[in-house]
Amino acid sequence: MSSYVSPIREPLITGSKSYHDITEDLVSPTEKVPSASWVIGFVLAISSLAVGLFCIAWTIWHGIGTWNLNRTIGWGWDITNFVWWIGIGHAGTLISAILLLFRQKWRTGVNRAAEAMTIFAVICAALFPGIHVGRAWVVFYFFPYPNTRGPLWPNFNSPLLWDLFAISTYFTVSLLFWYTGLVPDFATVRDRAKGFRKKIYNFLSFGWTGAAKHWQRWEYLSLVLAGVATPLVLSVHTIVSFDFATSVIPGWHTTIFPPYFVAGAIFSGFAMVLTLMIVTRKILNLQDYITIAHIESMNKVILATGTIVGVAYLTELFIAWYSGYVYEQFAFFNRALGPYWWSYFGMMACNVITPQFFWFRKIRRSIFWTFLLSIVVNIGMWFERFVIIATTLARDYLPSSWSYYSPSWVEMGIYLGTFGLFFTFYLLFTRVAPVVAIAEVKSILKSSGDQYSGKAEPGHHHAHVTEDPNFKSYLNKSSFDYARDDKGNLSYSQSSQLSTPSSQGVSDESSGMTTATSVASSSANVTSTDDLKKIEGIGPKIAGALNAAGIMTFVQLSQTSTERLQEILDTSEGNFKGNNPESWAVQSELAAKGNWDELKDLQDRLDGGKFA
């Protein structure tokens, strides 16, 4: 085995998948006729989108006066929704970039869908500043280009312009990153498709061949893109927070905003990924690829970032009091106990209190609770933005201009429309592209597939880690395979030579040009599974029982005690009373070392696997 298999980490691919199974499972959703639930979802999404488009048209035709914004409260649902969506759009690139740099293998199960989600969420977000400016048809004035008006340039000192650059860059980079990952997978779809579909996927896959040099460059590109996208993710929400923090509004101009916004963005982004993935994995039957281990990992991120957000809320409150600055004190008093107390309460309950339930492993690993809490987090983060924006503006310096705000039907319609837009795109994405990154999942199969970690059948495997019969053999392997791989100093178990077919017949086909050599059926898993039947006393049935107990290789077998082997035989189905495993360890040790001659001598002296 060239991949290090962690004895402690949970497998990330269950169901003992082969490479072909992975292709089959992940491509088939794009090849089938859509299910009824998909069609219903799509109709709902398109209808919501239609409502949204109507409301946007209404806004542009009649003007921003159709919204309930007023002189005091200039930012309402529009900017709340903008910040909410852009926050959601942070999980995808975080998963693909930061987790790639940290070598988190679980990212491969969710990165594709999370990146798609990011792109769609950023589109929804970008819509709001676009229409909020009022004259949407001249919104291109924001971009600096040599124009006939002077040329007159935008104000590069303004955080609002920084925001434009941040979001355009973020959208572009996320799209490039996502598509570059998709190209090899589109090639997989292409090579299974026929007719017109093949033409489409041929176009989409850019002529990908899978050549070694292409893969090398592809990995470099992914790594460097991850490297530049990581500070980018952090910069985008930092700059969004500058929209507020650089102003002189009490409650807004705080230096804590950038880190607090970034943590909040990751928090809400992961919540949305979970909401989507829990539904997606169920509908597309991806439970083997998006496992409870994936869900738990994401819940841990939610817990960590949610706690950061909670600390930030409390810090804000404390500093408002401690600063002795009355305007700041009033702003926070007003948030908690003013006319919008309910949104502050919602924010605190949903963002600070409920995520703390994820301290409990049972809740972190429960699909039901995760789904429920992910929605609660989404609601809570919407309240947070509403509290910061509308509540703060409602009570400004001059009590005579204090006001109250609730959205008009047009604003609500546009918000609904962004959900329509988001889900329309997302549902189309699940039909067109593999929702889980095929090539990347295949590349972690040997290190994270359940059949390789000996955890394929949990019922057989109660041993404590240190007592685990496999543990010693794991320790014998280097845990720094990555470094070793890259230098090319690889050590292989001899098993690959053992099963190499040497005496297979060659059948020449009529053309005489094509020769197919058939290989022993076990060769698919050749290096990870030794042919235990080579041990005298082990037949196909016992070999199966041993495999089920996690013993795949000669090395593992040689390090398993006779008592344990006897226990496996006793607890397995089938009558193995006549079999005595006393010599198996000695035999398999020779086999593992490749001492076939010695093994043969030994077997000549053995009687049915027993010492004579």
Next chain:
Amino acid sequence: MGAQRLVYGLYNDEEILLEAVKSANDKHIEIYDVYTPFPVHGLDPLLGLAESRLHIAGFVYGLLGTLTAFLGMSWIFTKDWPIIFGGKPYWAVPSFIPITFELTVLFASIGMVVTFYIINGLGPGVENNYLDDRITDDKFCIAFDSNDISNSDAESFFRSTGASEVHEKDL
């Protein structure tokens, strides 16, 4: 390249493939190319592939972005159309930082991705000949140029290294 006749073997597992590549190196058989469904670690040094220089290109593009943004904004606000915003100096360097950073990332990313597709000969609408449809699924392929090795030698090589199939194709 013109029409090229390739003999290729398909393997079922990347670790058998790596052994086979080693064995080809030992026997001094020149490998035309190796095709895999996912990046196989440890393959590049065996094939003698030099480290990619894509990241150097990325750095150059990024630098170009930095200079474009910073010099552009500086020129606009000091020479082309100086405006005083909120009593700040014309050349307000700290407030140029966010846009300079964003354009650095933007230029580096777009530049690298475009370069990646161009040097690989990939792009929208590109038609390549593929050796086998299963290379993007679960087969690992080593290809030899027919000019470099006789059919029978190739066949015996593939057979002895555990290939599951051997084929020939014009590329």
